[in-house]
Amino acid sequence: MNRCRTMLFMPGNNPGMLASAGSLGADIVIFDLEDAVAQAEKDTARILVRNTLTYLKPATEVTVRINALDTPYWKDDIDAAIQGGAEYILAPKCAQASDVHTLMGAIEEAEARTGTTKKLLLIALIESALGVENAFALATSHPRLTGILLGAEDLTAELGAKRTAVGQEILYARSRIVMACRAAGIKALDTPFPFVTDLEGLAADAAFSAQLGFDGKAVISPHHVHAVNEAFSPTAEQVRWAERVMVVARRAKEEGKGAVSLDGMMIDLPIIKRAERILSRAADTTETCNA
Amino acid sequence: MRDKLLPDMATALREAGLADGMTISFHHHMRNGDHVLNAVLAEAAKQGVKNLTLLSSSIFPVHAPLIEHIKNGVVTELDTNYMSGPVAAAVSRGLLEKPVMFRSHGGRPRAIREGSRVIDIAFVAAPTVDPMGNISGSLGPAACGSLGYAVPDAECAKTVIAVTDNLIDTTLESVSIPHDRVTHVVKMDSIGDPKGIVSGSTSMTRDPVALAIARKAQAAIRASGLLKDGFNFQTGAGGASLATAQYLREDMIRMKLKGGFLLGGITKYLVDMLEEGLFDSIYDVQCFDLAAVESIRKNAAHHEISADTYASPRQKSCCVDFLDTVLLGASEIDVNFNVNVHTDSNGMIIGGSGGHNDAAAGAAMTIIVAPLIRARLPIVVDRCTTITTPGNTVDVLVTERGIAVNPARPDLADRFRDAKLDVYSIEELRAMALKIAGEPRKVEFTDRIVGTVEYRDGTIIDSLRAPA
Numbered sequence: 001m002n003r004c005r006t007m008l009f010m011p012g013n014n015p016g017m018l019a020s021a022g023s024l025g026a027d028i029v030i031f032d033l034e035d036a037v038a039q040a041e042k043d044t045a046r047i048l049v050r051n052t053l054t055y056l057k058p059a060t061e062v063t064v065r066i067n068a069l070d071t072p073y074w075k076d077d078i079d080a081a082i083q084g085g086a087e088y089i090l091a092p093k094c095a096q097a098s099d100v101h102t103l104m105g106a107i108e109e110a111e112a113r114t115g116t117t118k119k120l121l122l123i124a125l126i127e128s129a130l131g132v133e134n135a136f137a138l139a140t141s142h143p144r145l146t147g148i149l150l151g152a153e154d155l156t157a158e159l160g161a162k163r164t165a166v167g168q169e170i171l172y173a174r175s176r177i178v179m180a181c182r183a184a185g186i187k188a189l190d191t192p193f194p195f196v197t198d199l200e201g202l203a204a205d206a207a208f209s210a211q212l213g214f215d216g217k218a219v220i221s222p223h224h225v226h227a228v229n230e231a232f233s234p235t236a237e238q239v240r241w242a243e244r245v246m247v248v249a250r251r252a253k254e255e256g257k258g259a260v261s262l263d264g265m266m267i268d269l270p271i272i273k274r275a276e277r278i279l280s281r282a283a284d285t286t287e288t289c290n291a
Numbered sequence: 292m293r294d295k296l297l298p299d300m301a302t303a304l305r306e307a308g309l310a311d312g313m314t315i316s317f318h319h320h321m322r323n324g325d326h327v328l329n330a331v332l333a334e335a336a337k338q339g340v341k342n343l344t345l346l347s348s349s350i351f352p353v354h355a356p357l358i359e360h361i362k363n364g365v366v367t368e369l370d371t372n373y374m375s376g377p378v379a380a381a382v383s384r385g386l387l388e389k390p391v392m393f394r395s396h397g398g399r400p401r402a403i404r405e406g407s408r409v410i411d412i413a414f415v416a417a418p419t420v421d422p423m424g425n426i427s428g429s430l431g432p433a434a435c436g437s438l439g440y441a442v443p444d445a446e447c448a449k450t451v452i453a454v455t456d457n458l459i460d461t462t463l464e465s466v467s468i469p470h471d472r473v474t475h476v477v478k479m480d481s482i483g484d485p486k487g488i489v490s491g492s493t494s495m496t497r498d499p500v501a502l503a504i505a506r507k508a509q510a511a512i513r514a515s516g517l518l519k520d521g522f523n524f525q526t527g528a529g530g531a532s533l534a535t536a537q538y539l540r541e542d543m544i545r546m547k548l549k550g551g552f553l554l555g556g557i558t559k560y561l562v563d564m565l566e567e568g569l570f571d572s573i574y575d576v577q578c579f580d581l582a583a584v585e586s587i588r589k590n591a592a593h594h595e596i597s598a599d600t601y602a603s604p605r606q607k608s609c610c611v612d613f614l615d616t617v618l619l620g621a622s623e624i625d626v627n628f629n630v631n632v633h634t635d636s637n638g639m640i641i642g643g644s645g646g647h648n649d650a651a652a653g654a655a656m657t658i659i660v661a662p663l664i665r666a667r668l669p670i671v672v673d674r675c676t677t678i679t680t681p682g683n684t685v686d687v688l689v690t691e692r693g694i695a696v697n698p699a700r701p702d703l704a705d706r707f708r709d710a711k712l713d714v715y716s717i718e719e720l721r722a723m724a725l726k727i728a729g730e731p732r733k734v735e736f737t738d739r740i741v742g743t744v745e746y747r748d749g750t751i752i753d754s755l756r757a758p759a
Contacts, residue, residue: 020503223499
């Protein structure tokens with residue numbers, strides 16, 4: 001997974017939105033076959049998503065959110081994602097490592113059956129208390145699991161917590177998931193901000209999410225894409241700082257010095273690593289306006 | 292003491308000597324709320340006048356009764372800058388014997404001033420008229436703000452009749468058209484429906500594709516090197532154009548810039564930028580909403596300008612000459628960057644240049660904003676059905692799927708690539724659209740010429756034929 005600052009949900013049953021999904025600035029689009037699609041439209045949506053992937057080939061990477069393991073749809077959804085050539089499957093309601101094993105078994109079986117060489121990657125959606133508690137076990141459950149996305153709506157409903165714009169009620173779950181993903185070396189992806197018209201709340205929430213260490217964030221509206229991309233992109237000031245750190249660090253290495261200082265701050269390995277991370281993110285970021 | 296007030300329209304037409312074969316003119320500031328053009332033609336028809344040439348700066352759906360007047364021979368020739376609605380549809384199908392003369396907002400005053408179009412009687416819908424005959428566009432129940440398009444008519448017509456529903460008995464402080472240009476004044480119950488004249492408020496689009504186009508357009512403006520103190524800007528009131536103005540505003544605040552002037556049709560969003568101190572002034576030839584009308588009345592930095600000052604190539608200079616960037620729309624753009632805003636995908640008339648080819652000619656950078664595919668049809672075509680604006684005055688096409696730069700502007704292409712914008716050739720954008728939407732069947736046309744497109748300088752650059 002390369003850039004994943006924004007993952008934009010698009011309802012799988014809306015042809016116009018699927019067709020323009022790749023041009024709305026999100027790093028990844030999620031074609032949703034689950035919650036956005038009514039039961040009576042599951043088949044049509046699946047066909048529409050497969051055909052969009054096959055014939056329109058969106059300019060971005062595509063994730064297909066399949067239906068949950070306790071529905072009769074998920075295996076057909078996986079087939080459609082493989083036939084269309086999606087990059088990722090987003091699997092809802094993952095609570096334990098065995099869920100991932102079940103999914104990966106079906107994915108591998110479908111890949112073998114269709115003879116595809118492209119390997120689907122999996123993103124697990126944790127949206128229950130059990131899932132949060134099992135975060136590390138889930139994160140390390142399979143080599144093709146590439147990231148974990150927090151789904152705070154179902155989680156807070158289960159907890160009996162009130163979902164707020166500030167999000168204190170999900171701080172533990174967020175931190176737990178970032179920790180588990182970092183420990184496992186996979187991407188930590190934050191829950192969408194649910195209040196569509198509250199753009200100030202969105203900017204604050206996305207900034208806090210980046211501060212916690214998330215790699216990116218799902219969004220439920222195209223209007224949220226730009227602010228979230230900005231929150232997960234280094235600022236020009238951060239980039240300048242990182243470049244200066246690297247200059248100082250290189251000079252120290254040439255001169256055989258261990259630790260050096262910049263603007264009164266000691267430059268050691270953790271600082272250099274942070275600077276490298278900023279520069280790598282900056283190189284990864286096309287003009288934010290493209291978003 | 293002289294009294295210009297005549298008792299009614301019938302007397303006004305007789306006093307003005309309206310006769311067969313004359314040219315009468317109207318401005319379009321009442322837009323789709325206009326009551327004046329229909330009232331004048333109804334009276335002319337009643338008086339048995341025939342063969343009139345109608346020089347109206349635009350024709351809107353409200354002017355549908357014109358169709359009957361054409362059928363009955365009251366009006367036999369049209370000269371306009373824009374038409375939409377039933378008249379446009381009927382003209383497309385061959386309603387008129389003579390082709391409609393389509394001009395630009397700058398070309399019309401040029402033609403009037405140089406005398407190639409002589410106006411016998413100009414009817415000026417006048418929101419407020421004082422005892423001397425001074426006209427204000429900004430006061431009264433049908434206030435429309437600027438009366439810019441009426442100025443050349445008022446200055447050059449042999450007879451000028453101000454038609455008003457608001458006669459005041461004090462002298463106007465601020466005048467759009469001075470009394471020395473006004474021959475007669477006549478009162479109507481209502482010269483226009485405010486709902487059709489200006490929209491109460493112009494709302495920002497929430498269409499994600501339009502917003503994606505706007506983000507890219509603003510990125511292009513930022514990357515162009517033109518965005519600096521003194522930046523002069525024009526944009527329309529369309530979804531992507533207006534959204535770009537919002538993103539421009541955010542950038543200007545962040546970059547602590549102060550622009551020069553805002554130009555064109557004025558909306559609340561532009562007024563807000565003036566009031567926030569982001570621009571020195573607004574040059575307003577036409578108000579699009581109530582906020583703009585309010586602003587032109589109150590704010591000394593919000594200037595009313597004539598169509599000549601706005602865009603006429605006959606002036607020593609006009610405002611469009613000083614534009615750094617203009618954003619314009621397109622119903623089609625071809626691989627040579629020619630733009631069509633006259634006809635739709637069925638070959639029917641849906642508009643006209645308005646200020647399109649004027650602003651494109653003047654601006655340092657002309658950006659066309661359009662979705663790559665509209666209603667399942669590719670916007671980029673091999674050859675435009677109608678050329679409104681020549682490709683040599685168009686620099687950039689911004690779509691939601693990528694940006695194309697006119698090969699004549701390698702400097703801009705380099706800047707955009709340096710800024711990591713997604714630049715394609717226009718042929719690549721066309722191929723992208725065709726891959727998604729396929730090649731639409733060509734519209735067939737008859738040999739019947741229904742319109743002539745005059746470029747702003749007087750050159751005839753295209754003609755319109757009736758679709759088969």
